[in-house]
Amino acid sequence: MRLHLRDRVYRWGVLLVLIMLGMLGTLNRVAIAADADTLVLALERDQDNMDPHMHFQRVGIIMNVNMYDSLLHKNTKLEYEPSLATAWQALDETTWEFKLRQGVKFHNGDTFSAEDVQFSFDRVLDPNTKSPQYGNIRGVKEVKIIDPYTVHLITDKPFPLLLERVVFFPIIPKKHFAKVGAQAFAENAPVGTGPYKFVEWKRDQYLKMGRFD
Numbered sequence: 045m046r047l048h049l050r051d052r053v054y055r056w057g058v059l060l061v062l063i064m065l066g067m068l069g070t071l072n073r074v075a076i077a078a079d080a081d082t083l084v085l086a087l088e089r090d091q092d093n094m095d096p097h098m099h100f101q102r103v104g105i106i107m108n109v110n111m112y113d114s115l116l117h118k119n120t121k122l123e124y125e126p127s128l129a130t131a132w133q134a135l136d137e138t139t140w141e142f143k144l145r146q147g148v149k150f151h152n153g154d155t156f157s158a159e160d161v162q163f164s165f166d167r168v169l170d171p172n173t174k175s176p177q178y179g180n181i182r183g184v185k186e187v188k189i190i191d192p193y194t195v196h197l198i199t200d201k202p203f204p205l206l207l208e209r210v211v212f213f214p215i216i217p218k219k220h221f222a223k224v225g226a227q228a229f230a231e232n233a234p235v236g237t238g239p240y241k242f243v244e245w246k247r248d249q250y251l252k253m254g255r256f257d
Contacts (some may be wrong), residue, residue: 081255083110083240093230094245096214097168100176105212110253111151112214112236115142115161116207124207128156128215128237137202138185144193150217151241151256158195162187163218165197180209 092099096108115129124132131143148156165187168175183203188196199206217235224233234242240253 082243083253083255084250091251094234094242094251095226095230096216096236097164097173097175097177098226098230107251107253108212108214109238110240111234111238111242112216113148113238114213114215115144115210118211124211128161129210132207135196138199140197140199140206141190142195142197144195146193148237150220150237151235152217152220154217154219154235156215156217156237157192158189159192160215160218161195162189163221164213164215168213177213181213183209 091101091107094107094111096112113128115127116132117125117127119125126145128145128148129142130145133141135141142161144156144158144161150156150160165181165184167173168177168181169184171178183199183201183206184197185200186196186198188198190196197206197210214236216229220233220235221229229235232242232245237256239256241256243252243254245251
């Protein structure tokens with residue numbers, strides 16, 4: 045599963061890098077080191093931090109898609125595809141059910157589960173967090189855990205854009221975040237389930253990531 049999910053996200057990460065290079069002109073260069081398992085991004089404008097919930101910068105999206113996974117992804121035909129969720133359906137006008145992928149590990153070895161999904165959404169929806177991503181998911185009223193690998197996203201009213209919004213909503217590990225704290229997570233201890241894991245960040249110089257197997 046790790047290889048299948050990793051490679052799909054990697055392809056989309058490379059595509060996004062190319063799009064950003066061509067359309068935004070925000071990258072000075074993107075260098076892939078001699079080691080094929082290492083990715084080095086040299087950015088003209090650095091991101092503020094590595095916490096995917098605490099920035100909404102275009103250059104940061106390149107980091108996000110390589111280090112973090114969302115519930116869904118899109119293929120080259122712009123169709124929704126499984127990622128951390130393997131199946132999804134609308135139960136009624138305000139309730140979506142997501143079946144989660146089993147056997148997924150975060151970069152630090154923690155096992156992914158419904159608790160991480162609930163934590164990620166609750167954190168962004170909490171006004172005290174002041175997340176720049178709040179506006180994207182503010183229609184979600186509650187994330188209910190049905191079992192360790194099933195969650196319900198409940199909206200306050202019909203929300204046709206829900207699937208689109210969860211495509212770019214990164215999931216982070218609840219236990220690891222609680223252990224290291226918000227500042228460390230954002231600066232030197234980010235952890236996701238994406239194809240690359242954090243290695244080193246030299247602010248205003250480069251971000252180095254290593255292949256996650």
